[in-house]
Amino acid sequence: MWLSKRQVLVALAGLGIPVSGARAQIMPAGGIHDAGGVHDRHGGNRVVGTVDHAANGFDPVAVATDFDFGEVSAGPGGRRVREWTITAVDKEVEIAPGVYFPAWTYNGRIPGPTLRCVEGDRLRLNFVNSGSHAHTLHFHGIHSARMDGVPGAGQVDPGGEFTYEFDALPFGCHLYHCHSVPLKRHIHKGLYGAFIVDPDPDRHETQSEAALARLAGTPENARWQEFVMVMNAFDTNFDDENEFYCVNTIPFAYNERPLRVERARPIRIYLVNVTEFDPVNSLHLHANFFDYYDHGTTLAPTLRTVDTVMLCQAQRGIIEISFADHEPGLYMFHAHQSEFAELGWMSHFEVV
Amino acid sequence: MSRVFWLAVPVLVLAGLVAYVLIGRPFEAFTAAAPPVEELAVEQVRLERGAIALTVRADGSIPVEIAQVQVDGAYREFTIGPSGAIGRLARATVTIPYPWIDGETHHILLLTSTGVGFEHTIDVAMTPPPLTGSSLWTLALVGLLLGVAPVATGLLAYPAMRTMGPGAIRFLLALTIGLLAYLLIDTLREGLEAGAETLGRLRGETLVFVAAALTALVLLAVGRRGGRPPEGLALATFVALGIGLHNLGEGLVVGAAFATGAAALATFLVVGFILHNVTEGIGIAAPLLRARPPLIAFAALAALAGLPAVLGVWAGSQAVSPFLVALCFGVGAGAIVQVIIEITGFTLRADGAATLARPAYAGGIVAGLAVMYTTALLV
Numbered sequence: 001m002w003l004s005k006r007q008v009l010v011a012l013a014g015l016g017i018p019v020s021g022a023r024a025q026i027m028p029a030g031g032i033h034d035a036g037g038v039h040d041r042h043g044g045n046r047v048v049g050t051v052d053h054a055a056n057g058f059d060p061v062a063v064a065t066d067f068d069f070g071e072v073s074a075g076p077g078g079r080r081v082r083e084w085t086i087t088a089v090d091k092e093v094e095i096a097p098g099v100y101f102p103a104w105t106y107n108g109r110i111p112g113p114t115l116r117c118v119e120g121d122r123l124r125l126n127f128v129n130s131g132s133h134a135h136t137l138h139f140h141g142i143h144s145a146r147m148d149g150v151p152g153a154g155q156v157d158p159g160g161e162f163t164y165e166f167d168a169l170p171f172g173c174h175l176y177h178c179h180s181v182p183l184k185r186h187i188h189k190g191l192y193g194a195f196i197v198d199p200d201p202d203r204h205e206t207q208s209e210a211a212l213a214r215l216a217g218t219p220e221n222a223r224w225q226e227f228v229m230v231m232n233a234f235d236t237n238f239d240d241e242n243e244f245y246c247v248n249t250i251p252f253a254y255n256e257r258p259l260r261v262e263r264a265r266p267i268r269i270y271l272v273n274v275t276e277f278d279p280v281n282s283l284h285l286h287a288n289f290f291d292y293y294d295h296g297t298t299l300a301p302t303l304r305t306v307d308t309v310m311l312c313q314a315q316r317g318i319i320e321i322s323f324a325d326h327e328p329g330l331y332m333f334h335a336h337q338s339e340f341a342e343l344g345w346m347s348h349f350e351v352v
Numbered sequence: 353m354s355r356v357f358w359l360a361v362p363v364l365v366l367a368g369l370v371a372y373v374l375i376g377r378p379f380e381a382f383t384a385a386a387p388p389v390e391e392l393a394v395e396q397v398r399l400e401r402g403a404i405a406l407t408v409r410a411d412g413s414i415p416v417e418i419a420q421v422q423v424d425g426a427y428r429e430f431t432i433g434p435s436g437a438i439g440r441l442a443r444a445t446v447t448i449p450y451p452w453i454d455g456e457t458h459h460i461l462l463l464t465s466t467g468v469g470f471e472h473t474i475d476v477a478m479t480p481p482p483l484t485g486s487s488l489w490t491l492a493l494v495g496l497l498l499g500v501a502p503v504a505t506g507l508l509a510y511p512a513m514r515t516m517g518p519g520a521i522r523f524l525l526a527l528t529i530g531l532l533a534y535l536l537i538d539t540l541r542e543g544l545e546a547g548a549e550t551l552g553r554l555r556g557e558t559l560v561f562v563a564a565a566l567t568a569l570v571l572l573a574v575g576r577r578g579g580r581p582p583e584g585l586a587l588a589t590f591v592a593l594g595i596g597l598h599n600l601g602e603g604l605v606v607g608a609a610f611a612t613g614a615a616a617l618a619t620f621l622v623v624g625f626i627l628h629n630v631t632e633g634i635g636i637a638a639p640l641l642r643a644r645p646p647l648i649a650f651a652a653l654a655a656l657a658g659l660p661a662v663l664g665v666w667a668g669s670q671a672v673s674p675f676l677v678a679l680c681f682g683v684g685a686g687a688i689v690q691v692i693i694e695i696t697g698f699t700l701r702a703d704g705a706a707t708l709a710r711p712a713y714a715g716g717i718v719a720g721l722a723v724m725y726t727t728a729l730l731v
Contacts, residue, residue, distance in 0.1 A: 047420050098465050237469050
């Protein structure tokens, strides 16, 4: 063969021969062939099939509202102590329909349990490593070097245990993750979770109303519809690029099953970005604007009236939304990196 | 009795060995922790309005389950038929409704249940021309222009060639060897390229050589079935057949370009193409210089050498698996090997072995190679 395919075609086109039936037609602008018929919510952009959440042992819809307050007891001087036991386990997780990922997990789920406490609580974390590699619990919070959960300080070998103990500070929306090396691999295989410290209203007298609205268990907080959203991703072929992007592990989960919210009640999202390999992730809300509290460590918004926030890895914050004046319907939210959105980080609120 | 026994013994031992490996699983300790091996080759791509259909072939240590499909970095709905996992060397068709865009590139990623991805790029998206009516004729015209027309044009030089002296005829035969050698190299290269696209286990590249060897042997045997090597019209017929098989493979690739390529505009390139193939006609005419064939024979030779290009263009415009393309080029290469052998033999018998060592003869071969290479630069 003495011609490349393209050259041959180039040559033949010179004869004015129509090279295909389609080209002989006048195409509409852009020449887009539409599949037709697929014009529903996902427009054909979806994963095919369903994940067996029961076999996984966790459901992303439940994960979004599942707060683990730990075991509460009274410590010395009547101080409140919260205690959790967290076990690292190797587990094959169906991270998308029909796609099985050899994950490392805290308590068998990804993200790990959402640990929620109150500013100033004494926290005690009994960490058991049932996995095949050394792991840690590294909290984004204020604590001593000994409790940092890094190689040399609280790293636990397979079969070992360690108890981390520190005060719940500062209040805000935080995270914890494994800090063993190789770090990228330990994080993206699933060892991370949200860590929420509610403000203590007594410590914020001038802003006690805002603090009460954040403090779980109060009537002021009860009217809020709260969700945890850990933005994560999976590199299924270990080439340091992600194949799936998601919130709480399962791609398109809240697209197939939108999160139902009542429009009369405000929405609060504890948003955490743990996405590995990509520098940033983001959340963009359709048809509405919101207030944002970076790291959740303030009681006044750090950004007002925005519809998109951008977070680097480990950055997190609190989003407060009201649909009070909206008509009911499906309101989309997703990463505004179109790539991430089309690879799974696509969601809807069903506002009723 | 003892012969039967000694034939049965190796068969039984072989069965025992296979059973030991399959049932006894002596390598379990090594392979238990190893992840499964998966291989997937996209063999055919068909674009229809609003849909992309891929024919894939699987291989590996487990059946390959295509769990999800990305087009251009987005997960897409798809169906797979037959449904379920694809067994070893089995084929399946993945159909993806997708608003693909005319003339643009699309990237497809097939993600298996183990999270391994197999990529395929559609370089230029186009619907294949339907094989009916005017489009069938258009494709045929392309084949005629690329195959029959240049060969027939080259044969028109026959009367002039007949007036030449024996030295010139020897030179023309050497020239024919050179151009056939060029076609052989080119055919093998094309075949190996297609063979590389097949699944590893199908050994597409090996297939090219095996098919070439078999074809050459069969044609040599057929050509000498009367006890004598082919000469004159018979030899010209074999040359035409070899070039025809080459043009068939050529047509497949040209046709595939219709299904997958985008067109720019340049008429002069086609002119170069015709100039290039005209030499083939001279090659077919060369063995006829000492015979006096009827006019109809020339028409038949032009048809034999050129018409396969039409068939190739038709078949190639529809999606053809790379395995078949490799096979076609292998057969073509074998046919060329046969005619190189027979033309060389013809010269040996007619003019003696010393001819082959003459500078004029070597010059003819070099000229053949050079003409083919140079005219290839035009297209």
